[in-house]
Amino acid sequence: QKEVEQDPGPLSVPEGAIVSLNCTYSNSAFQYFMWYRQYSRKGPELLMYTYSSGNKEDGRFTAQVDKSSKYISLFIRDSQPSDSATYLCAMSAATDSWGKFQFGAGTQVVVTP
């Protein structure tokens, strides 16, 4: 079983809809959670960074962490065609060697005009 599971999609939504993405994990030691966006043939870029449980909002993006369920989510409100990309979750435990993160396989999102 992989430490981090993420549905590969593709997830297709109409413009303006809410995009809901999630990852599950098995390592209860994970405390640092991130979401990255990756456009085709580009390097991933950091979208959201969360420590421990709770919600974090940044513009149209909301990240949620539920450590009791080992489940994290990313919501994109008012989705735009420019949000079409692959979204990767990543996480790390405080005991991991500094800066080593476990990544999900990524979910491909397509926002249709």
Added chain:
Amino acid sequence: SQTIHQWPATLVQPVGSPLSLECTVEGTSNPNLYWYRQAAGRGLQLLFYSVGIGQISSEVPQNLSASRPQDRQFILSSKKLLLSDSGFYLCAWTEGYGGYTFGSGTRLTVV
């Protein structure tokens, strides 16, 4: 501000040929540096990481090696490429738990 440079962007190499990919970081000192590989439709696989000059840790035994000759320079090498080495190679850096900053990647095709 910090920037990361990675080159080349695209590379087509024959089986058995050598490989050298370079990554440099500007605007920071003593960064943690990483090489990842991303196969089509798969997640990111950590290959090597370095917490200082000359300090290299390998995560996956394979046909590749890494070196860090200078504080902000990280090099990925191979003496003889295999078909299975094809993929999208990403360099990244971090100063801690704030997440990675990735380079733009090198798409390697071994033919």
